[in-house]
Amino acid sequence: MRITFGPWGETLDEVAAAARAAEDAGAEALWVPELHRSATISAAAVAAATTRAQVGTAIALAFTRSPMVTALEALDLDELSGGRFVLGLGTGVQRLNEDWHGVDWSKPVTHLRETVRDIRAFWASCTTGEPIDLPGERAPMRIRGYQRPYQPTRTDIPVYLAAMGPALTRLAGEIGDGWISHELVSPAFLRERILPELGASGRRVDVVTSACCSVDRDPAVARRRSAGMVGFYATVRTYADFFAFHDLAEEQGAVIEAFRSSGAVAGGLADAVPDRMVSALTLSGTRDDVAAGLAAYEGLADTVKLTPPTHGLTPEETRLAQKELIAVIEELCR
Template sequence: MKLDAGLAVEGKHLPRIAEAAREAESLGFAGLFASETKHDSFLPLALAAEHTRRIQLGNSVAIAFSRSPMVTAQLAWDLQDFSGGRLLLGLGTQVRAHIERRFSMPWGRPVARLRDYLGALRAIWHSFQTGEPLQYEGEFYRHTLITPFFNPGPIEHPEIPVYIAGVNPGLCRLAGEACEGFHVHPFHSPEYVRRVVLPAVEEGAAKAGRSTGEVELATSVFVITGESSEEAERQRERMRAQLAFYASTPTYRVVLEVHGWERVGEELSKLAAAKKWEEMPKLVSDEMLAAFAVEAAPDELGAAVRERYEGLIGRVAFYLPFEPGENRAFWRAAVRSVGG
């Protein structure tokens, strides 16, 4: 099992990326991932690539539908070349409201659209690498023009692994069918992975004549830890609020259904619609907290995460910010414990 680090991207984050990347590599993390909430996820990876030599670099995740496949193809191609083949391109669909109202882009049939997007990406990369004419005509995307002036040309590592993210079975099946990896949403439980994610990935892989072993599962794990009982309790309550937020999202109801907690999700959705944020965490029971988060002392957390996910998930990250210069002993021990 591999332990990855997530880049902290709050505030003026770009000036600190080089330091964070160097430290993550020195501590032995397998990968360094940039999210895409307040900031773009590609710029930090370019800086990280410049200041590291070994660690893998990925998006967790870049929003596919906010960009043309050509834009994403160019960004990924340059990053793959610059990093010496260390890119793990992570793509997500987001949800209708954000695509239509935040990005002002079209939405509809997200699984089919993302399948077409992946086909377009690979057609573009093939043209970049071989110089052959670009001739991709899909249901949603059409790319039929690229002249030598606009073709960046071949690179040493043209095979770019693509990981997609999702919650519902349709995107899990697409990962099995057409991707090298799948980002399991942080709002998950091992039981949900076993009963929903893995069967759907296997179904998609079988459809494409692949094995599930060709698709690596990655996730970010909710963790609760602390040097004192008071600190652990503060984290426990913050995590309760985070889980309440995710569980209120109707799109994620499939995770709750595995445990028979659909009614809790419905009640949380009503509270969220009424903006009664402070009441929401009260509906997240200790049983739910234990299902969705790993709780352990700092020196035991890595082993606890490994025990929960061994044989289930290939690479994990803690749902904690990785800050350069902070908690080095904790992170070094976690890397050793998770990696075995």
Template sequence: MLVDAGGYANTVTEAANSAQEAERSGYDAYWVPETQLDPFIALAIGSERTSKIELGTAIAVAFARSPMTVALQANDLQLASAGRFALGLGSQIKPHITKRFSMPWSQPAARMREYVLAVRAIWHSWRTGDKLDFRGDFYTHTLMTPFFNPGPNEYGEPPIYLAGVGTRMTEVAGEVADGFLCHGFTTERYLREVTLPALERGRAKVGKTMAGFQISGPSFVATGNTDEEIASATAMIKNQLGFYGSTPAYRPVLDLHGWGEVGDELHNLTKRGEWAQIGGLIDDEMLRTFAVVGSPDEVVTELTRRYGDVATRIAVPNGHLAHTSDGQPLLAALRG
């Protein structure tokens, strides 16, 4: 299992520095989410400061951008990183797309399927010189003159990962993507009972199996070398779980575990602007269902038990700071 790093940063410089640190620490990849910064810019800087580690967006908000824009940004980063880039895309939720980005929203799973196919059609045109002629229900790309054509990428096309929670989006990932980014708000049970079957259905639609398909497993981890470090990580994760649990789009995960009413309470708190209260609704049972909590030795054992036969990679924030009882770095212990 590959062990990746990633996390929230306040600036592109901070994210690029973290990518450099992750490479020095021995991680396999560094993923940048789109929150308070543009992940493409952060990784462009990061690519100049690293030489071996994979670099990916986890995620870039697809519907905030045109497929042509993303195709070009991904192509540039694949060149800048000498073939180390992975394009991770997600849909975000309707309020953010329509109210924050002022972009259209409709049929997100169908739109995402078409989006990825459009990006691949653009790359195909650049690679082969064939006429660009993509016509869909949501996106149409029929013009590519030589002046705007960067030509074939010497490192090939980057892999595309999709993120999702609902079954429709997950099926789309299996159908058109090279890998799947499990949302942090995913439990082992949800992954096995809902996510995996949906991915398999998507692969079957195009006559493929799960062989070679990448799955980045859920990775809420609260660990450290002291009780204080574990407690600090636990409090942070409870707040994150409260935030995600308040989102109606992620309600199916709570429903599977019989916690739908907690989702309603969390949603009501956020509607009233009581953000500081949401972590308090996450009890220890919910915490330990969504997250792996404990000493580094316990984390290695539990992550391997939960996801070792399912995930091909997993992200462990700051895992290099924790060591198992025999002095082995956490990320090395996870690799086995």
């Protein structure tokens, strides 16, 4: 498996420094999310600070930018990184799209399929001046009188799709170059729920499983650091099937109730998350515990994306967790 990393920083300079340290430790790709920062701006900072590792968005929101803007930003990031960029896209959830961004959520599978089609078509023909006329139910694209005067570094930038439900996962297997999970996917869920859907089309894609990873000599300390991340995902009701698969439906319900009654932000629910949830869904414990957890993904995932715990922690706590995780990556990549 490829070992890759999601850097954290209180500033963009710190994100870039963490990415550089992870690259030096042996991480083969560096992934940046879209929640508290813009994924594309963070990717630019990481690309400028590194020289060898791939730089990917994990993920950029697919519907909050137009396909043309996404395509242009990807071309610029690929140029900035010297051909190292990976465009990771995800739909987000309905509330995020409609309430936070004012974007219509209807038919996300159709919308994502057409968005990826549009982006690839734009990459292929944006420098020729040929018109683009792509009908669509959710993302039609009609461009005339446009010719990009700059030659792209590549016109076949890899497109990875984030998915958890069966329909989007099948779409990732059908049209994506890779699939990306959120931070809590267990080996059992990957084997039983994800891989059958990814393989339905008969294509081979890069399987990127993400893992919230907390390392400490005291496993109890490591687990408590990761509890806020689990609480964040547990507030999402559409993940009910995911938690039920792990026999954690009751625990998810308790987290949702705590979220509703306390008014706390989703990442501040660590106290409502029992160790059982953390142990089942994250790589948290001693270095030996983490190594054993990683070994369970062998033969299932092509790539593991390790990220430090962030939700509900102080910057100092996350900084310490990230430093320890990069040291583990260096051991793993020797």
